[in-house]
Amino acid sequence: MAAYVLDASALIAFLRREPGAEIVERVVGDSSISAVNWSEVVASFSRGTTLADAVRSTLAALSPPIIPFDAELAVEAGLIAQATRSAGLSLGDRACLALAKRLGVPDLTADRAWATIAEAAGVEIVLIR
Secondary structure: OOOEEEOHHHHHHHHOOOOOHHHHHHHHHHEEEEHHHHHHHHHHHHOOOOOHHHHHHHHHOOOOOEEOOOHHHHHHHHHOHHHHHHHOOOHHHHHHHHHHHHHOOOEEEOOHHHHHOHHHHOOOEEEOO
16 A cells, blocks of 8 residues: 555656655655546646657656545545635545545645645645645
C-alpha cells in the first residue's frame, strides 16, 4: 500500500521542477493518486501541445498507482464538501482527500488552503511548500 496520496498540484510541481519538487521526488515511488487527480495532471501537462503520445509516454514513465474514483470515494468526497467549503475545494481536491482518508495516509499538496481544513476532513496534510 502507498504511504502517501498525491494531489495533482504536488505532482505538477514535481513535473515542472517548481518549489517543493524535491519533497515529491522523495515519495513519488511510494505514493498513489486518484484517477480524478491524474486527469488533472494530464490536462495541465498537455497544455500547449497536441501531441497526445508525447504526454502519454512522459507521464507513463512516472505513473504512480492510479486509484479509480469509485462509488465509495464519490460518496466520501461528497460528504466532506461541507467541511471543506470554507477553503473553496473542488471535486478534484475532495477526491484526493477522500482517497487519503480511505487509505489512512497523508496527502501531499501544494495548496496551502488545505491546511485549514485538514482536521475537519479527517486527513493529514503535508504541504510541499
